[in-house]
Amino acid sequence: MKQNLLKSMFLGLSFLFLAQFSFAQLTITPASGPNVCDGTAAISNTSGVIQSSITWYGNGAIIATNTFQIGNLCPGVYGVNYSQSTLMGIDSLSATFIILGGGPNPCANFNVTLNTTPCSAVSSNDGSILSYVTGGTPPYSFTWNQGSITQDLSNLMPGFYCVNVMDVTGCQMNICDSMTITGANTGDTLVVNNANCGPTAFGTLVQQFEDCKFNFNACASASMTSSNMIGNDTLQTVWTFIDTMNVTMETYTIYNYIPNGMANGCLNLQFILYCPIKTGNVNTIVVNDIVELSGLSDLNDLVKDPFTVLNPMGNELNVQFDELTSGTMKLFNINGQVVKTQTLTFVKQASIATTNLSAGTYFLQLEIGSTVYTQKVIK
Numbered sequence: 001m002k003q004n005l006l007k008s009m010f011l012g013l014s015f016l017f018l019a020q021f022s023f024a025q026l027t028i029t030p031a032s033g034p035n036v037c038d039g040t041a042a043i044s045n046t047s048g049v050i051q052s053s054i055t056w057y058g059n060g061a062i063i064a065t066n067t068f069q070i071g072n073l074c075p076g077v078y079g080v081n082y083s084q085s086t087l088m089g090i091d092s093l094s095a096t097f098i099i100l101g102g103g104p105n106p107c108a109n110f111n112v113t114l115n116t117t118p119c120s121a122v123s124s125n126d127g128s129i130l131s132y133v134t135g136g137t138p139p140y141s142f143t144w145n146q147g148s149i150t151q152d153l154s155n156l157m158p159g160f161y162c163v164n165v166m167d168v169t170g171c172q173m174n175i176c177d178s179m180t181i182t183g184a185n186t187g188d189t190l191v192v193n194n195a196n197c198g199p200t201a202f203g204t205l206v207q208q209f210e211d212c213k214f215n216f217n218a219c220a221s222a223s224m225t226s227s228n229m230i231g232n233d234t235l236q237t238v239w240t241f242i243d244t245m246n247v248t249m250e251t252y253t254i255y256n257y258i259p260n261g262m263a264n265g266c267l268n269l270q271f272i273l274y275c276p277i278k279t280g281n282v283n284t285i286v287v288n289d290i291v292e293l294s295g296l297s298d299l300n301d302l303v304k305d306p307f308t309v310l311n312p313m314g315n316e317l318n319v320q321f322d323e324l325t326s327g328t329m330k331l332f333n334i335n336g337q338v339v340k341t342q343t344l345t346f347v348k349q350a351s352i353a354t355t356n357l358s359a360g361t362y363f364l365q366l367e368i369g370s371t372v373y374t375q376k377v378i379k
Contacts, residue, residue: 025043025044025045025111026041026042026043026044026080026095026097026110027041027042027044028040028042028097029041030075030099030100030101031074031075031099031100031101032101033101034101035101036101037073037074038071038072038073039071039072039073039075039100040070040073041056041069041070041073041078041080041097042069043068043069043080043082046068047084048084049068049083049084050082050083050206050208050272051066051067051068051206052065052205052206052207052256053082053083053206053207053208054066054067054081055080055081055360056070056078056079056080057078057079057080057081058073058076058077058078058079061359061360062361063078073099074101075099075100076099077096077097077098077099078096078097078098078099079095079096079097080097095172095173095174096172096173096174097110097171098170098171106136106137106167106169106171109134109135110134110135110136110167110171110173111133111134111135111173112132112133112163112165112173112175113132113134113175114129114130114131114132114163114175115131116129116130117129118158119156119157124157125155125156125157126155126156127155127156127157127158128154128155128156129152129156129163130152131151131163131165131175133151133165133167136169136171137167137168137169137171138167138168139167139168140165140166140167141165141166142163142164143163143164143166144163145162145163158277162174162175163175189282189283189284189285189286190216190219190282190284190285190286191285191286191288192221192223192285192286192287192288193288194223194224194287194288194289194290195290196268196288196290197265197266197267197268197290202265202266202267204268204269204270205235205256205267205268205269205270206270206272207254207255207256207270207271207272208271208272208273208274209252209271209272209273209274209337210274210276211252211274211275212275212277212279214241214250214273214275215243215249216273216275216279216280216281216283216284216285217280217281217282218243218244218249219241219242219243219249219282219285220242220243220244220246221241222239222242222271222273222285222287223239223240223287224237224239224240224271224289224291225239225240226238227291228374229293230255230363230374230375230376234255234256234363234376235267235291235293236253236255236363236374237253237254237255237256237271237291238252238253238254239251239252239254239273239287241273241285252271252273253332254271255332255363256269265292265293266291266292266293267290267291267292267293268288268290269288269289269290270286270287270289271286271287271289272285272287273287306321306323306325306368306373307319307320307321307322307373307375308320308322309364309375309377311378312377312379313354313362313377313379315353315355316353316355317331317340317352317354318349318350318351319349319350319351319352319364319366321349323348324346324347325344325346325347325348325366326344326345326346326347327343327344327366327367327368327369328341328342328343328344328366328367329341329342329343329344329364329365329366329367330342330364330365330367331352331362331363331364331365331377332363332365333360333363339357339362340352340353340354340357354379357379358379359379360378361376361377361378362376362377362379363377364376
């Protein structure tokens, strides 16, 4: 069964277990009529779900984030993506569902469960994954990311596996899990506690980032090194990881949505850096820190951005600068990952091709010398 990722310890943790489960469960209520928008959808198994990772889609656009349930849905096709924490790290899950206009919904109870048995060693191929499907209308089709079309997998090496399950009516669900290694050193998690607001906290924001190039075993410490409000609903944070020689290993820029808008007080933050494939004694680092929000004047850069962005963007992002500008322009997605980078040399305008980017929220960051400007953009 699903278990919580965190234990309040400063040093790494070790776990011994034989199997792990990933769940993708939705509760769906159809609309009462073909022209009525009163359908609902909810994540029914919220154990370990990272709320800040939840994104709901409709007609290819983001319609809600950071919420376990949505309403006022018209008949149509919808989707949801989210991450769920386990003792082994983070599982990424997604599902496509249909809101019908009256009558029973064929996707209402369609769910997929994975039962994963880890490998016995790093080089062994004795892992297995069993998938279980409930609801929907059989027969079901199975498509795995490594090419298999069987319901279950065996003789697996350590790695990351995903399956897309579809029934005959078109209900779909995509669910992923990590194939790890059984043993005393499996699932080691380094937890770094810098600060905690305690009972004075008005909330907790959690973000996670996958980076399998990071040297987890060389990391000695980590912390949030800067924060900045963008508008009244987005907190930009920078997390810095230090090695044993007190040298910066890597920094990550992460964006957190504040569900209730701007608030005053102490906010707990948690950043989870992980890799689903374990290569050393540690494959997950959980960093806890805090930020004080006491109004826009404390965190928000009140200096006018020296550029103008055409928003929303279409197949390209166009930027007009107030004067000849040199620096670096980066485009981040909602998870803080850089999706586009461009170097500027004495230009008054620039554009970034965004044809291959999906619809959603992005952040344009301009670095001029030691000054960084950030603006939210929509596609």
